[in-house]
Amino acid sequence: MISVKKAHHIIQDCIPEPRTVTIPLESSSRSVLAQEIRASFPQPRFDNSAMDGFAVRTQDTAGASKENSVELKLTVTIKAGSREQCKIQAGECARIMTGAPVPEGADAVVMVENTSGFNVEKTVEIFMQAKQGDNIRLAGEEIQKDEILIEKGTEIDAGAIGVLATFGFDNVKIFKPVDVSIFATGDELKDPGEPLSPGEIYNSNLPVLHNLIKNYGSPIIHANSVKDNPESLEAFLAQALKESDIVIASGGVSMGKYDYVRDVLFKLGVKEHFWKVAQQPGKPLFFGTAENTLIFGIPGNPVSSYICFMEYIRPVLMQWKGGRSPEKIKAELKTPFPANPEKHRFLFGNVWSENGSLFCRPTEKLGSHMLTSALNANAILEAEPNSRDLPEGTMISVNLLPGAVLT
Ligand code: AMP
Ligand code: MG
Numbered sequence: 001m002i003s004v005k006k007a008h009h010i011i012q013d014c015i016p017e018p019r020t021v022t023i024p025l026e027s028s029s030r031s032v033l034a035q036e037i038r039a040s041f042p043q044p045r046f047d048n049s050a051m052d053g054f055a056v057r058t059q060d061t062a063g064a065s066k067e068n069s070v071e072l073k074l075t076v077t078i079k080a081g082s083r084e085q086c087k088i089q090a091g092e093c094a095r096i097m098t099g100a101p102v103p104e105g106a107d108a109v110v111m112v113e114n115t116s117g118f119n120v121e122k123t124v125e126i127f128m129q130a131k132q133g134d135n136i137r138l139a140g141e142e143i144q145k146d147e148i149l150i151e152k153g154t155e156i157d158a159g160a161i162g163v164l165a166t167f168g169f170d171n172v173k174i175f176k177p178v179d180v181s182i183f184a185t186g187d188e189l190k191d192p193g194e195p196l197s198p199g200e201i202y203n204s205n206l207p208v209l210h211n212l213i214k215n216y217g218s219p220i221i222h223a224n225s226v227k228d229n230p231e232s233l234e235a236f237l238a239q240a241l242k243e244s245d246i247v248i249a250s251g252g253v254s255m256g257k258y259d260y261v262r263d264v265l266f267k268l269g270v271k272e273h274f275w276k277v278a279q280q281p282g283k284p285l286f287f288g289t290a291e292n293t294l295i296f297g298i299p300g301n302p303v304s305s306y307i308c309f310m311e312y313i314r315p316v317l318m319q320w321k322g323g324r325s326p327e328k329i330k331a332e333l334k335t336p337f338p339a340n341p342e343k344h345r346f347l348f349g350n351v352w353s354e355n356g357s358l359f360c361r362p363t364e365k366l367g368s369h370m371l372t373s374a375l376n377a378n379a380i381l382e383a384e385p386n387s388r389d390l391p392e393g394t395m396i397s398v399n400l401l402p403g404a405v406l407t
Contacts, residue, residue, distance in 0.1 A: 001276045004311075004344040007287070010273050011312060016245075016292045018175040018322040025164055028156045030217045031174035032322035037150040040167050042140035047102040048080075051135040054115055054124055055094040055106035061130045069116070069125040078103060093124060102136055109135035155323055175322025178245035181222035182209045183236055185252040185261060186300060189225055204371060205250040205305045212309050215402040216317040218246075228258040237264055241290050245320065248313065251300030254284040261297050262286060270295055278385065280343040281368030282308045302371040307346045310380055310399060330395045331358035331381075337396060338366065339386035348377035351398050353406045360398055378404040 002010075020034040049055065056072060064070040072093040076086050078100040086103035088094055094103045095118060102109070108130035112118055116125035143149065149167065150160055156172070164172060189203040190196055203225055213220055222240050226232045233252070240247045252261040253275070262275065270288040275297075277285045281304035286297030294316060298308040315325035331351050339345055347362040362381050365373040380399045383390055390396060 001278050001283070002274050004277060004279055007274055007277045007285070007312065008315075011287055011294075011316060014273065014287075014289050014294060015316055015320055018320055020173050021176040022171050022173045025161060025170055025172055028164075028172050028174055029161065031156050031172075031177065033150060033152055033154045033156060033160070033172065034175045034322060035173040036148060036152045037164065037167070037169070037172075039143045039145055039147050039149055042145045043143040043166065044137050044139055044141065046139050048137050049078075049096045049098055049100050049102060049109045049135060050137050051109055051111040052097050052118075053109045053111040053135060054126065055088065055096045055103050055109050056126065056130055057088065057090065057092075057105060058108050058130045058132050058134075060091060060093075061108075061110065061126050061128070064126045064129045066127045069127050071123050071125055074120060074122060074124050076103070093126070095124075107132050107136070111135060153322060175320075177217045177219065177321045178317060179221045179243065180213055180218045180246045180248065180317075181240035181244040182206060182213070182220060182248045182250065183222070183224045183226050183240070184250040184300070185226045185228055185233060187228045187258070189251075191225060204302050205300065208302070208306050208371075209248060209250065209309060212306070212314070212402065213317070216314065217321065218317050228252060228260060230260045230264055233260055233264045234267065237268055241268060241270070241293055241295070244293060246313070246316065247293060247295045248309070249286075249295070249297045250305050253286045253297035254299060265295060265297070278343045280340050280345050282311075282346070283343070285312065287312070299368075301368040303348070303368040303373060306371070306374060307348075307380055310401070311346065326400060328397045328399050329358065331360035331398045333390060333392050333394045333396055334359045334361045336392055337362050337381065337383050337390040337394070339383045339389050341387040342385055344382065344384055346380050346382045348373045349379055349381040349398075350377060351379045351381075351400070351404070351406055358398075358406070360396065377401065378406070 061070055075092045077095040079097045080099035082100055088103050088105040110126055110130050114128045184203050184206045188200050190200050192202050226236050249261045252259045270290045272288045275286045284299045285308055288295045298305050318325045349360055349362040351360040360381055363373040378401055382397050
């Protein structure tokens, strides 16, 4: 049996280099950029109006006010998207819309509210003295051509998608999310919706794994429920190992007489890196590799399965697609934490913020079969092996669940 720390080190050493792929911008959400993005042009690309109004020469508006307006000759109307090269001379102005190119000769825009309005034909009254640059968005004032916009390794969010679109990127090079296969094994398992016979239970691990994996953008290429029977396991695993980056086996890796997963994996040439970690829950965790495929055998108890995914598989999914796993945070215990003298202990729980500090409390349901302990939890709390329970006030490590809100 190895420690949690050692298990992490072993897994870490087996994660292959991320691969890259180019995909359409619209499907790049939450991917990690595999290229540095530089501005393909200055932004704004050209001087343009920040307001609907009139483009003027400031010297023509000298001394203008509501009581003492200045009259300018209206020569042209420029709308956003206009390609015309316009020019104004002394005493002239142009009607201009937000985003439209500022005509040559103009050095300010007076917004329409400070004029006699758009319903004019030949001349317009200007009610204020304009300052040079008023309401003009200057070319390059936001970004110069070739400046770095987004660093390689950035996770693509709404802001990044917007900036990529602004600069005309329709495709982006990202680190490829890894292909995952999952299966649950157990003769007692039935899928929700099917009637239960005596001794049977519903398979909750596959739906949980589906939900968790989706958060990290990894395609699930095979998902199945397989009987505790070496032939069925071998048929599924042989294909899954060939086609997947990660294979997750839920159940069938413990000491039970019908726990065949390890034997079948060995038969298929999988190299075992560890089996059994000094932790509660999740002690029978298995980790192996077959060429570049990583195989996790996670115990079938629903709490163990969920927690093992979050602790060991989530970081791999994140890192293999070029990202980083969120750091664990520290929070102060509000109730005692039941430690285990020999094992690292994980429990679902809650973290919240109070007067600027973070506090936490483990769930009251401690069994690894009690999945209702995950209801309303926003984190997994953990404690290293300890012969005494950790008292209230101890700072402990907290792994936030996907989408956690600290209330
Ligand atoms: P195992 O790891 O196969 O020894 O299973 C440990 C416990 O978890 C047993 O009580 C199983 O019935 C239960 N279990 C195994 N797989 C699942 C699953 N997919 N969904 C819910 N419970 C499961
Ligand atoms: Mg079983």
